[in-house]
Amino acid sequence: MLDHLQKLGATTLQTLERLGRGHLFLFHVLLGMPALLKRLGLVVYQVYSVGVLSLLIIGVAGLFVGMVLALQGYNTLVDFGAEESLGVVVALTLVRELGPVVASLLFAGRAGSALTAEIGLMKATEQLSAMEMMAIDPLHRVVAPRFLAGVIALPLLAALFSAVGVIGGYFVSVGLLGVDEGAFWSQMQAKVDLFEDIANGVIKSLVFGVVVTWIAVFEGYDAIPTSEGVSRATTRTVVHGSLAVLGLDFVLTALMFG
C-alpha cells in the first residue's frame, strides 16, 4: 500500500517536473522568435516541410469527410424535408468542428511525429550538443523555426481541410443526391457567420497548432537520446497531441458556442 502511494507520489512529481520543463522550454523558444524575423528563410523551409508536405493527406481526408457528412446529413434532413439545408450542415460541421480537429489529429500523426523524430535524432547524434559548443542555441536555431512553422501551417491546413470538405459535400449533395444547387450555396452563405463560425474555427486551429507543435518539439528535445527513447517520444507526441486536441476542443467549444 505504502509502496503504491510512494509510486503515485513519484509519478506525480515527475509529471509536474516535466510540465514545468515544458513551460520553461516554450518560454525559451519564444525568446528566440524576434531573431527569426531576420531569418524568415528558416521558417519558410520548415513551413514547407511540415505544411506543404502534409497537403495531400489533409486534402484527401477533407474531401472524404465532406462527402460522408453530406451523405449522413441528407439521410436525417430528408425526413424533415429540409435537404436544402445540407450545405449549411456540412459547412458548419466542418468549419466549427471537424476542420480544426481532424486536421490537427492528422497533423500530429503526419508532421508532429516527424518533428519529434527529427529533433530527437539530432539530440541522439549529438548534433544539438555540437551546436551548443558552436555557440548556437539549438532552441533558437532548430526548435523555434519548427515551432513557428507548425503554428503557421496548422490553421492553413485546417482551412484547406474545410474548404475541400465543402467541395466534397457539394459533389455528393448536388451531383449524387440531387439537392438544389442554388439552395445549397445560398443557405450556406446566409447561415455561416464570419465571426461566430469561421473566426472561432480559426482560433481553435491556432490553439491546436500551438499545442500540437509544442508537444512535438518538446518531446523531441526532451527525448532520451537512444533509438528507443526517440521512438517512445514519437509515440507520445501522437498520443498526447491527439488527446490534447480532443480535450481542448471540448473546452473551447464550451466557451465559444456553449
Place this chain on the structure above:
Amino acid sequence: MPSTNETNNADNMPLVQIRGLRYFRGSRPIFDGVDIDIMRGHLTAIMGPSGTGKTTLLRLIGGQLCPHEGSILVDGEDVAKLSSKQLYQLRKRMGMLFQNGALLTDINVFENVAFPLREHTLLPEAMIRHLVLMKLEAVGLRGANQLMPSELSGGMARRVALARAIALDPMMIMYDEPFTGQDPISKGVLVSLLKNLNDALQLTSVLVSHDVREALSIADYAYVISEGKVVEHGSAEAIRNSRSDWVHQFIHGEKDGPVPFHYAANNLFEDLMQG
C-alpha cells in the same frame, strides 16, 4: 584569487585552470579532486583509459556540464557561473571536435563547415566559400565538399568536423579522439596538422587521445587521468620516463600491471553462478 583583469593581462596564466574538480554521475565519482592547467599556446594532451571521463572533462570545460565542486576558469572566467549569454560568447572562442563528429546530417559537407561562419559572421558568400574550401583542403577533403554526411566514412566525418571546429579560428580547440578511425597516412597528416594549427595560429589545444605515441609526439604537456584523479602529469618526456608502474603500463599498452581493463564489477565466478 587574482581579479579577472589581472588574469587577462598575464599571458603566463593558464588559459584553463581547473581546481579541485569533483563531478559525479549518480553516486559514482567521475572526477574526485582534479587540478589541471592548460597553458596558453600549448598543446596539452589528456590521456587515460576508456571510460575515465575524458569526454566529460571536455564538456565540463565547454560549460555543457556543471561541476559539483571546484572551479573551472577559462580565460579567467568561471564557466559554471556565467550567464548563458556570456557562456555563448566564450564558446565562440572555443572549438570542439566531437568524438563521433556530430555533423549536421541534413546539410552537405560544405554547408557543415560553413555553418558556424554563416551563423556568427556576415561574410559575403565568396569569402565563405574561400574559407570553407581552405579549411577542407587542410583536412584533405576539399574534393568531398558536396557529399552528404551519410556518404562519408567515420574517419572522413571526423576530419570534416575538424574543419568545422577550426572554421571560426578559435583561441582554443578541444579535440576528442581525432585519430580514431584514421589510416596511418591520414593519422600522420592529422598529427602534423594539429601541431601546425597550434603553432602557426597560436592556438591553445587540448588533445584527448588513446593514441599515446602520436599524442606524446606533439604534446607540450600531458596529463594522465584515471579513476577520477590525475595520476601523472608533465612534459611528454617526463611521462615517457615516468617511474609509476601504472603510467608505464598505460603508455606501453602492456596487458599485465596495475591498470584494470574491466569496469568495476563483482567476481566473475559469482556473477556467472547467479544466472
